[in-house]
Amino acid sequence: MxxxxxxxxxxxxxxxxxxxxxxxxxxxxxxxxxxxxxxxxxxxxxxxxxxxxxxxxxxxxxxxxxxxxxxxxxxxxxxxxxxxxxxxxxxxxxxxxxxxxxxxxxxxxxxxxxxxxxxxxxxxxxxxxxxxxxxxxxxxxxxxxxxxxxxxxxxxxxxxxxxDLRPDFPVAAGERRRARLGARQVHAALDWLAAFHGASRTWVPEEESRRGLVRPPLEEAHRRRRGERGAGAWLNGGYTYLATRRKEYAALAADAGSEWSAVLCDPMESSPDGPSVAERVAELLAPRLGSGGDGGSSRDREREPYVSYIHGDVKSENLFATAAGDRVAFFDFQYVGLGLGVCDLAKLFTCSVPLGLLLTGCDDARDVPEELRMDRGERTLLKYYHRRLLGLGQFGTDGSGYDWELFVRHWEAALVDWLRFQMSWGVWGNTEWLEARVRSILRDEGFRKWLLES
Structure with a gap:
């Protein structure tokens, strides 16, 4: 064979x-x-x-x-x-x-x-x-x-x-499994991601028909038996999104011993059949077929101008760096597809950024407070990426930009979604920081209102 x-x-x-x-x-x-x-x-x-x-x-x-x-x-x-x-x-x-x-x-x-x-x-x-x-x-x-x-x-x-990337990018940043990047490597990774998200934003409108994009695995299998098939990137970039993690989500919902079971999985509204926080967030983050050109819902119209291609598995193990750490090159594009760039950042920050860069002066996860609003360190990194992204001039309904407040809301949703995956599949990285941030996000009435109404 x-x-x-x-x-x-x-x-x-x-x-x-x-x-x-x-x-x-x-x-x-x-x-x-x-x-x-x-x-x-x-x-x-x-x-x-x-x-x-x-x-x-x-x-x-x-x-x-x-x-x-x-x-x-x-x-x-x-x-x-x-x-x-x-x-x-x-x-x-x-x-x-x-x-x-x-x-x-x-x-x-x-x-x-x-x-x-x-x-x-x-x-x-x-x-x-x-x-x-x-x-x-x-x-x-x-x-x-x-x-x-x-x-x-x-x-x-x-x-x-x-x-072979290694002659020009000789440093395997993730040579040790789940290694943290250095500060220069973190900024170089943000440079790369901003450039990738910005450039690929221009590719999205070219998808006049998204029939070529690959659907979630079981749906794609059904299509192929009917003689159809996706031959491009994933419709939904990444491998953690809720549509393909229903078994893990059901296990989390049934886990009475988990703090996050009710918080993420119980209905948000009074109706017992209403969506949960996790389901609302997943809906907001997921690109939709045809939503870019047919008017779509208000949620689609808010999201689509900011959809790009995302790497889908951003972590130190998937990049090489120069000896100086000022440039990186990513590899492992198995989960590249449509999405909001903040989803790449959520995994990068949790899995590969040193805690001290996110929470100023804190290098020990045991010192992370129970609940945490955005710290100066986190904000500085986000502002750096946001500034680089806007410099490419490809975002928004007319290319005019990506409003900081909306960007932060998308970022918060991405953190909630990434926590849902970790709590239902397995935890690693800056999980204490992630949990503290999500506790703060979900207690913010402004975020909950935006999640329900946007």
Missing amino acids: AHQMEPDRVASIMLSWHSLELVSCRKIQTLWAGYGSICEVRARATTAAAAAEVRRLCRMDSGGNARAAGEDNTFALILKLVAPPPGGPQCHQGNGGEDGDEGHLRKMLSYEVEQHFYDALAPRLDPDRAAVARCLASTRDAAGKPRAGELLDGGRMIATLMT
């Missing part, structure tokens, strides 16, 4: 499409749950034209520097090879797999989404503002190429060959 092919054979076939030959292929990481591997590849150009093409890609990655390209026409590349474990759940790209295995569907769809990002979206980013790897070859567009049938047999293997 194709999913049993060795990485060096996969790399050799894909390199041959660009007149490159394999020098070496070494596995450096195993994908989550044994779904494949990431390999560092060294390739040599066999023609001058091939060398020029790969040098062009490497220069795009590094803003004019070509350290990834050797003087002997050899090049540093990365192969991401997705091959589900033999005997595991089936999820052929053509039919979406079994309905009941939502986790497996989510993984396989996420790898398709990532290929779309590297093929179609990454080339649109300014590498000096938002550096990402560049795709050289992938199974997404392999049909008709030499020996492509060996890769595509069975439809279970997804392979992407891309440039």
Whole structure:
């Protein structure tokens, strides 16, 4: 079967499409749950034209520097090879797999989404503002190429060959699992996110029809059996949103021992069938099909001018930094899709920003107060991102901006939503800070009124 092919054979076939030959292929990481591997590849150009093409890609990655390209026409590349474990759940790209295995569907769809990002979206980013790897070859567009049938047999293997970010971004900021970033790296990450959110904001109106966006896993599986399929990014960026976390949410709602069970899961209004705080927040944050062009609800009209593409899994483990820490490059775009940029910030702040940058003078989670309004440190970081974002001039109904007060409301909603996921799935990072902030947010009558009426 194709999913049993060795990485060096996969790399050799894909390199041959660009007149490159394999020098070496070494596995450096195993994908989550044994779904494949990431390999560092060294390739040599066999023609001058091939060398020029790969040098062009490497220069795009590094803003004019070509350290990834050797003087002997050899090049540093990365192969991401997705091959589900033999005997595991089936999820052929053509039919979406079994309905009941939502986790497996989510993984396989996420790898398709990532290929779309590297093929179609990454080339649109300014590498000096938002550096990402560049795709050289992938199974997404392999049909008709030499020996492509060996890769595509069975439809279970997804392979992407891309440039290596590490020559220009040598610091693996998340080398230690769940590591905190340094202050310069935090600001560099905010620079990258502002540039990505700002640039991708212009892509959203181009989606005249959002039929190509990938739906939540079980819905996408139904579509594929009907002969339809998403082939772009996720309709809802990220992997934590409520529509795909109903089992975890039900468990939280039933957990009488959790402080957050009633607070997040009980109906907000007097009706026993009314939505909960968590459901209201999820509704507010979720992009809607067709809501950008048909008038939509007042909630849609308020949200849509600020929707961009989001990374969907922002954390230290998913970025490399320069030695000076003044620039970063993100990777792992499995959950890229539509959303509000503050959702990326909520995870970054909770999981990878030092507590002392959020709560001035506090470096110990035991010293976080029970309830916490926005501190000067948190505000400073948000203002920094907000200023960078507005500098791109792409937000608002007429591109005029993103009102600070509305931005803060969106931010608060994103914090509530991220806490809902952590409390129902598992906690890590600055959770004490997150809980204290959400206690304050939910006791703010202004926020609750906005949540009900906006």
